[in-house]
Each structure stands twice: as C-alpha cells, then as structure tokens.
Amino acid sequence: MRHRTDWLSLLAGLLFIGIGIRYLVRPEPDTLIMALVLVFGIGFAGFVGIIAKAVRKR
Template sequence: MARDLDRPRRLHRTDWMALLSGILFIVLGILILTGSITDALILWPVTVVGLGFAGLVAILAKVIRSK
C-alpha cells in the first residue's frame, strides 16, 4: 500500500473528439425531446457541423500537444 503512495499519479489526455461529440448528442437529444427541433432538415446540418467542429478541435489539440 505504501508503494502506491510513493508513485506519481499518471494522468491521461483528454479525448476532445469524444467529449465534444458526447455533449453534442446530449444537447441534440434534449432539444428533440423538448420539441425545440422537429425538422430533420435542421437536425442533420447541425449534427454534421457539430461533429466537424469536434474534429477540428481534436486535430488542433493533437497539433498543440506534439509541439
């Protein structure tokens, strides 16, 4: 048990793509359940743009980490 206290704690990197995609789908689910979004012609572009934004943030985070 004492050995575990001496070792530095390992931290993992944030997976921005997964985090932002999850938040996007939770928000879209809430909007659909509350009736704020009822048209699929609005839902698909919002989903594609949101996933594109999440991908862009993930790529930028990877580039910044590699420096």
Template sequence: MRPDIDRAEQRRVHRTDWMALLSGVVFIAAGIVFISEPSVSPLVMLTILVGGLGFAGLVAILAKSVRR
C-alpha cells in the first residue's frame, strides 16, 4: 500500500473493463456452441460473434459515460 494515497482513492484505482469481460464471454460461449453443435453454420456463428462484440462495445461505452 502506498502511503501517499488514502484508502478511498486506492479503492477506485481498479475498474472493470467491460469490453474485455464481455468479449471474452462471447468468445467462450461461441466456442462452446461450436464444439457442442458442429452443424451450426459458420455464417451464423460469425453473425453472433459480431453482434455480441457490438453489444459489448455498447455496454463499455455506456459504462464509461455513467462513470463520468
């Protein structure tokens, strides 16, 4: 613990990176679906991935605007 930072400021240093978190969840879910159901078309999987990444970006933008 750094002595020049008080406890309240030290707790606010780490914030959740929503884009990284949701992108990881989307890729893990797509991988699970692709492994468990290989008959799914790659075009459908690509559409789901792009839509999921777009949603993750939207959530990250909204979270950043709420923080300010």
C-alpha cells in the first residue's frame, strides 16, 4: 500500500539537512541570514504543503 507524500515534512527535512551541511562546511555562524533562510524556508514548505493538500482534495 502506498501513501501520499507529505511535502511539508520533506521540504522541512531537506532545509534542515542543508543548514546542517552549511555549518559543517563553514562553521562560522551567520545567524541573521540563517534565521531568515529558516523562516522563509519553513514558510515555503508550509505553502507547498497547503497547495498540495488543496490539489489532493479535488
């Protein structure tokens, strides 16, 4: 049995993996930019999740 993709969780996970890799490559923190990337990235993931749910209901 297959289940539907949870786009919010997938994109949020990829965002956190990307942030983790960024800090492994360059450990010097740039807190303001990373906070903005995190906020807008989670916002984008939420938007995609809402759109996917709306399309699925049709």
